Amino acid sequence: DIQMTQSPSSLSASVGDRVTITCRASQGISNYLAWYQQKPGKVPKLLIYGASTLQSGVPSRFSGSGSGTDFTLTISSLQPEDVATYYCQKYNSAPHTFGGGTKVEIK
Amino acid sequence: EVQLLESGGGLVQPGGSLRLSCAASGFIFSSFAMSWVRQAPGKGLEWVSGISGTDGNTYYAESVKGRFTISRDNSKNTLYLQMNSLIAEDTAVFYCAKHRSGIAASGANYWGQGTLVTVSS
Numbered sequence: 001d002i003q004m005t006q007s008p009s010s011l012s013a014s015v016g017d018r019v020t021i022t023c024r025a026s027q028g029i030s031n032y033l034a035w036y037q038q039k040p041g042k043v044p045k046l047l048i049y050g051a052s053t054l055q056s057g058v059p060s061r062f063s064g065s066g067s068g069t070d071f072t073l074t075i076s077s078l079q080p081e082d083v084a085t086y087y088c089q090k091y092n093s094a095p096h097t098f099g100g101g102t103k104v105e106i107k
Numbered sequence: 108e109v110q111l112l113e114s115g116g117g118l119v120q121p122g123g124s125l126r127l128s129c130a131a132s133g134f135i136f137s138s139f140a141m142s143w144v145r146q147a148p149g150k151g152l153e154w155v156s157g158i159s160g161t162d163g164n165t166y167y168a169e170s171v172k173g174r175f176t177i178s179r180d181n182s183k184n185t186l187y188l189q190m191n192s193l194i195a196e197d198t199a200v201f202y203c204a205k206h207r208s209g210i211a212a213s214g215a216n217y218w219g220q221g222t223l224v225t226v227s228s
Contacts, residue, residue: 001169034214036152043221044144044152049207049214087152091214094166096142096154 023088032092116222129203
């Protein structure tokens with residue numbers, strides 16, 4: 001099965017900082033990658049699908065890029081409401097494995 | 108408005124069974140793939156199982172294959188997860204999720220609030 005590796009596992013940044021989270025697939029998955037945000041005590045929310053398509057209603061400071069095995073989620077200007085754990089997920093074929101998550105905090 | 112309401116969670120002894128349900132509304136249920144995703148306490152997300160909307164094909168994580176069965180009743184707009192031979196490691200909040208299209212390779216865009224399953228003696 002394809003493994004999904006996220007890095008870093010956690011990060012602390014200041015409000016306004018540019019934040020980048022990386023997700024690496026152990027084999028190519030084309031652009032079948034989604035990014036989710038899960039705030040503490042809340043349900044996961046889809047941010048990006050198709051590696052780079054922003055889900056409707058998601059702020060434009062979020063963006064995704066990549067294809068094949070290497071993907072990136074970028075928050076262009078970190079806001080206090082972005083404190084959450086972020087997960088990538090492959091969905092090209094089963095199993096639809098998630099990455100281990102990246103916890104984002106405010107410095 | 109898309110709504111997904113899970114039910115059926117609870118406390119069960121190791122080796123026991125539970126059936127989770129997910130009542131869907133606000134969209135044409137039969138047209139969309141659905142998945143179950145779980146999250147153990149304090150842990151990350153784990154995809155458990157999926158079912159397509161187009162042909163009803165089913166998919167399972169290795170950790171639950173042979174023990175869990177996903178199904179759907181399109182006449183009742185309901186998704187199910189039959190869980191047998193439960194073990195302590197199955198303790199988690201189980202989320203029902205709607206995909207963006209009828210095929211499983213489309214990712215989930217709506218999630219329910221989850222139902223807690225606790226496996227303990």
